[in-house]
Amino acid sequence: MVLLTLLAAITIGVVRARNLFAVVVLSSIYSFLMASVMIVLDAVDVAMTEASVGAGISTVLMLGVLYLTKVEEAVPAHTPVLPLIVAVVVAAALLYGTFDLPPFGIADTAVHSHVGPYYLSNSIEQTLVPNVVTSVLASYRGIDTLGETTVIFTAGIAVLLLLRGRRRDHSDSDEA
Template identity: 65%
Template sequence: MMAAAALAIVRTRNLFSVVVVCSHYSFLIASVLLVLDAVDVAMTEASVGAGITTVLMLGTLYLTRGEEAAPMHRPLVPLAVALVTGGLLVYGTLGLPEFGSPESVIHQHVAPRYLEQGPAETGVPNVVTAVLASYRGFDTLGETVVIFTGGVGVIALLRRRRRRRED
């Protein structure tokens, strides 16, 4: 179903339907994440990917035209690059440990300590929150600053233009 949605996104020229299918695709990804037991990420995907992004895209479409311009050149080179990169990535996955295997390196480093000590040290039953806000507090602060910067960027771009019109 996700492949069908992706194909539909590529094939459709009407950007309105592309946005709707993208939103649908986000919901599908959210369900996949739910199946993988990543509820926190699934919630983010459903609300940001399917919800707010769709609204913003539709808003942008309202401001611009609703039809995709015909491609100016043949997409053979980009297609080749995409295929080679995809092939390399798939080749790279062959070297990874088996999915969900407890012996893999990533599950040997700090994860056991977080899982064993986290609830006792932070008093927070949701390990995701404990890791995100406490053990990885610096990273999350950085993320927040990134979002802040994004918001400030949008304000700076769209505000200034408005003021210049009034001059």
């Protein structure tokens, strides 16, 4: 509860702050709090990823972007009415969606009664790996993880192509 309150406070801070440096630092803190929430929920693997990617790498990349651009947020050119309507509608749709989710912590839902127990009871026998998260990710759901790795590969290549191409244009125009 304390963590969620802090999360809400930081979200308001991110929305209100006009200094982008402060926004980057606040979102880094947000990621660390989110990681703590994950630890409270016993999802240590996710917490680790959130802390390293959300709070670590993406903060550094954001600071790198700030180095290239201005630190102050530009004053918006049009009224915030349309974005506000879109945000409210999306939030309402998401909230409506959560009504269909099973209550938190109930044991006899589809997630806990289908393949989950099979993985939990057979993981050590079949793979000798005590961390079920690892055995599910890398073995039972190996093709999914191959897909994820391919996504990272594609994203990396795409970012490299975008940034590289731009830079070459710059040097060309400098010479001309």
